[in-house]
Amino acid sequence: MNRILSGDGPKSWILAVVLLIILISLAFAPFLFPGSRSLETAARICVFIVLVASYDLLLGYGGIVSFAHTMFFGMGAYGVAIAMDRMGTSYSALALGILAGAVAAGLLALLTALLSLRVRAIFFAMITLAVASAFAVLVSQLSGFTGGEDGMNIRIPRELTPAFRPLDERVLGQRISGKLINYYVVFFGCLILFLLMLRIVNSPFGRVLLAIRENAFRAEAIGYRVVYYRAMATCLSAVIAALAGSIFAIWLRYVGPSTTLGMEIMLDILLIVVIGGMGTMYGAVVGTAIFVLAQNYLKSLMGGMSEATSALPLVPDLLSPDRWLLWLGVLFILSVYFFPTGIVGRLRGTR
Amino acid sequence: MSQPSLVTKDLTIRFGGHVAVDRVSCAFRPGELTAIVGPNGAGKTTYFNLISGQLSPTAGRVELLGQDITRFTVSARTHAGLGRAFQLTNLFPRLTVLENVRLVVQARARRGFNLFTMAQSHRDLTEQAAQVLEQVRLTHLADQTVSALSHGDQRKLEVAALIALKPKVFMFDEPTAGMSVEEAPVILDLIAGIKADPEATVLLVEHKMDVIRSLADRIMVLHNGALVADGAPAEVMASDIVQEAYLGKELTDV
Numbered sequence: 319m320n321r322i323l324s325g326d327g328p329k330s331w332i333l334a335v336v337l338l339i340i341l342i343s344l345a346f347a348p349f350l351f352p353g354s355r356s357l358e359t360a361a362r363i364c365v366f367i368v369l370v371a372s373y374d375l376l377l378g379y380g381g382i383v384s385f386a387h388t389m390f391f392g393m394g395a396y397g398v399a400i401a402m403d404r405m406g407t408s409y410s411a412l413a414l415g416i417l418a419g420a421v422a423a424g425l426l427a428l429l430t431a432l433l434s435l436r437v438r439a440i441f442f443a444m445i446t447l448a449v450a451s452a453f454a455v456l457v458s459q460l461s462g463f464t465g466g467e468d469g470m471n472i473r474i475p476r477e478l479t480p481a482f483r484p485l486d487e488r489v490l491g492q493r494i495s496g497k498l499i500n501y502y503v504v505f506f507g508c509l510i511l512f513l514l515m516l517r518i519v520n521s522p523f524g525r526v527l528l529a530i531r532e533n534a535f536r537a538e539a540i541g542y543r544v545v546y547y548r549a550m551a552t553c554l555s556a557v558i559a560a561l562a563g564s565i566f567a568i569w570l571r572y573v574g575p576s577t578t579l580g581m582e583i584m585l586d587i588l589l590i591v592v593i594g595g596m597g598t599m600y601g602a603v604v605g606t607a608i609f610v611l612a613q614n615y616l617k618s619l620m621g622g623m624s625e626a627t628s629a630l631p632l633v634p635d636l637l638s639p640d641r642w643l644l645w646l647g648v649l650f651i652l653s654v655y656f657f658p659t660g661i662v663g664r665l666r667g668t669r
Numbered sequence: 670m671s672q673p674s675l676v677t678k679d680l681t682i683r684f685g686g687h688v689a690v691d692r693v694s695c696a697f698r699p700g701e702l703t704a705i706v707g708p709n710g711a712g713k714t715t716y717f718n719l720i721s722g723q724l725s726p727t728a729g730r731v732e733l734l735g736q737d738i739t740r741f742t743v744s745a746r747t748h749a750g751l752g753r754a755f756q757l758t759n760l761f762p763r764l765t766v767l768e769n770v771r772l773v774v775q776a777r778a779r780r781g782f783n784l785f786t787m788a789q790s791h792r793d794l795t796e797q798a799a800q801v802l803e804q805v806r807l808t809h810l811a812d813q814t815v816s817a818l819s820h821g822d823q824r825k826l827e828v829a830a831l832i833a834l835k836p837k838v839f840m841f842d843e844p845t846a847g848m849s850v851e852e853a854p855v856i857l858d859l860i861a862g863i864k865a866d867p868e869a870t871v872l873l874v875e876h877k878m879d880v881i882r883s884l885a886d887r888i889m890v891l892h893n894g895a896l897v898a899d900g901a902p903a904e905v906m907a908s909d910i911v912q913e914a915y916l917g918k919e920l921t922d923v
Contacts, residue, residue: 325787514785522775522783522791529772532761539721539759540834541747541776550782 322513324520328600333665337600340607344505348498349490355614361501363610364508365566370590371515371602372558378597379519380551381531382435386446387587389453390427390556392578394419394563399470399573400463407473416564420557427556431549442552454579469574472567478503479571500569507565511558516599518554527551531597593653595660604661612649617642672735673698674870675751675838680719680729689715691894692729697838702864702871704881704902707891713874714756716891717842720872721753722746734837747776752836756843756874758823760815766826767811770798773833798833805829805859821852828859838870839863845880853880860884 320327328334340363343350347360369391376382397419398412405411430449434442457464464470476482482496492498518524526547530537538544567573586609594605617639624637657664673696680693690712697703705713718724720731722743730739733749741749761769774797775781775788789795802808805825810818815826824844831839841860845853857880863869864884875881881888881902888905890898898911905911 321787325789517787518784520787520789521785522780522788525768525772525775525788526781528764529761532763533759536759536761537772538743539747539753539755540773540830541744542781543742543744547781554784 324513324517326516326520326599328666330665330667333600333604333662336604336665340603347505348501349492352492354497357497357501359610359614361504361569362614363606364504365562365569366586366590366606366610367603368508368511368515368562368565369559370587370594370606371512371599372555372562373587374591374594374596374599374602375515375519375558376551376555377591378595378599378601379524379527379531380548380555381527381534382548382552383440383443384446384552384555385443385584386427386430386450386453387555387559388579388581388584389446389450390423390559391563391566391583392453392457392573392575393423393426394560394565395567395573395578396457396464396470396563397422397560398564398567399465399472402472402474403470407475409475412475412568416561419564420560423556423560424553427552428549431552432545435548435552436545450579450584454575457579458575465574467575469572469577472571472573474500474568474571478568504565504569508562511561512599512603515558519599523547523550528597589650591660593650593657593660595657595662595664598660598662598666601660601662608661612646616646620645671698671700674734675720675872676732677716677720678730678732680716680731681727682715682719682724683727689894690719690726690891693891693894693896694729695889695896695899697870697872699837699870700867701886702860702873702884703887703889704885705872705874705889705891706876706881711891712894713891714842715894717753717840717872717874721751721840747834747836748779750837751840752831752834752838753840754827754831754842754844756846758820758827760823760826760830762816763814765811766807766813766815766818767795767798767802769815769826770801770830770833771795773830774798774801777834801829801833804832821848821855824848824852824856825859828856832859832863837868838872840872842874843876844873845875845877857884 328337344360344364348357351360373387376384394416398415401411401415401418405414430445431442434445458467476496478496478500480495480497483493485494526537526542530542530544530547534544563578566578570577590605590609591601593609594601594603620637620642621639624634624639627633627637653661675697677693677695680690681688682690693716705716707713715724719726722741726739730737732738733746733751736749738746738749761772771794774794775791778794780791780794799808799811802811805828807822807825807829810822815823818826828844844856844860848856860871860873861884864871873884885902887900888902889896890905890911898905898908
């Protein structure tokens with residue numbers, strides 16, 4: 319167990335319980351929460367945990383601010399979509415698409431990092447913003463290749479679609495379909511990527527990243543070439559984001575600018591990292607679970623509450639489902655105010 | 670006499686019209702502790718920065734163990750055998766004492782790009798770090814966060830980190846600055862211990878005359894960026910130019 323978690327356990331029993339609940343809920347989501355909407359939510363949580371954690375690797379451990387994370391996410395997704403579109407549906411096209419997306423993301427990240435991190439970390443933030451915007455424009459303009467603003471539907475192998483029915487009988491009250499298999503591809507893919515990142519941040523390399531975040535000047539003085547370590551962190555983070563993007567594309571069977579490249583997603587990632595707790599990895603898990611659930615269910619929860627309080631003055635108006643974004647905002651402000659080190663930082667009792 | 674381990678040749682840096690270090694040529698040998706003295710603004714720290722690579726010289730060169738390192742990055746110089754403790758405490762404040770030293774040992778072992786093993790499974794590195802802490806008597810603070818340490822212990826840790834680096838050339842920039850009278854001797858003992866190694870070349874920027882007198886084999890005097898005197902302590906302290914430029918008052922006081 320210690321080896322699986324790379325010696326970096328939750329270090330707080332409340333956190334351990336919360337993580338266990340999230341893990342079990344996600345692992346048995348199709349059986350615990352039947353219905354396509356809850357399965358969509360569960361898959362989204364899995365993918366975003368990886369996406370947010372890969373951003374935490376960069377921001378929380380490397381101390382590097384990037385605005386291009388959704389671009390790398392998108393590269394993974396478009397890699398799969400374009401490969402399947404051009405080569406036809408097959409597992410080899412799928413593998414090639416995933417590989418191409420990850421390699422392209424890694425190379426672009428390396429190039430951006432070496433060009434800008436050498437100067438000053440703040441330039442990197444600005445350059446990533448420019449590169450990400452350029453990429454988004456490129457994707458929407460090259461519509462013959464990427465489907466433009468409409469995006470692309472992906473024809474994934476039949477074994478991963480709802481039409482595939484390997485068994486006639488039900489298991490635990492659930493019909494076994496390709497959709498279920500697809501969900502477990504998402505779940506285990508994301509679990510492996512998350513554990514891999516947990517290992518990376520607790521490796522000798524991860525320690526150097528922490529050292530650089532603490533005092534880059536000293537890290538250089540004791541013999542670490544800071545720019546290479548930062549470039550490596552950028553590269554790893556980009557590759558993992560691309561892999562998450564590929565997984566997301568396979569799950570959604572669709573890719574478009576709004577599902578992968580949008581600035582809103584970038585903002586969501588930033589918010590989740592801060593709410594969950596920077597530089598903790600587990601913060602990505604807790605933050606994403608709360609955030610995605612709030613995004614998906616706050617509206618309906620408020621609808622119910624509004625009806626329940628309909629007898630009172632003013633309260634139903636405040637709780638009207640249309641106000642959900644307001645309450646989400648209030649939740650954020652409160653959480654940042656009360657947990658400046660994020661939920662995980664708070665639970666671990668670090669300042 | 671042994672071969673010099675560190676040589677600066679006509680080392681010069683200009684900031685606009687101001688010459689901060691002016692054609693300083695000097696050779697440092699193993700087994701020798703050289704104190705670099707001079708009034709504030711004489712260019713001592715700037716000279717150090719040129720040697721350790723924080724600044725690039727306008728002209729001149731730096732050679733370490735016969736290798737020209739003038740164009741080396743800071744980290745490359747460290748791997749080539751140069752180690753420096755800074756004037757202002759310069760550590761990883763939110764990491765533990767042990768981790769601060771462990772990172773140095775890890776850098777020297779060149780395992781920083783080890784991505785998929787657990788840092789704690791590199792036991793040899795942790796043991797080496799623990800040994801150094803033992804040597805400087807900081808073992809009892811190993812698991813403390815650096816920011817929780819007293820100023821004196823932080824300076825001690827900085828020397829420990831330098832020892833862990835095992836450089837050929839040690840550079841100390843006012844190692845006892847800001848320390849209390851009780852704390853300073855501990856640091857000086859550590860430096861004396863380093864000096865006892867005949868392989869070690871030690872450079873020391875220092876203001877306190879008693880420190881210099883007890884440790885230095887040789888004194889270099891910088892004044893307005895230029896080297897104005899260089900020799901055995903007694904000789905340098907007695908010379909007219911030094912008396913006028915810098916030491917005059919302090920010497921007559923003694």
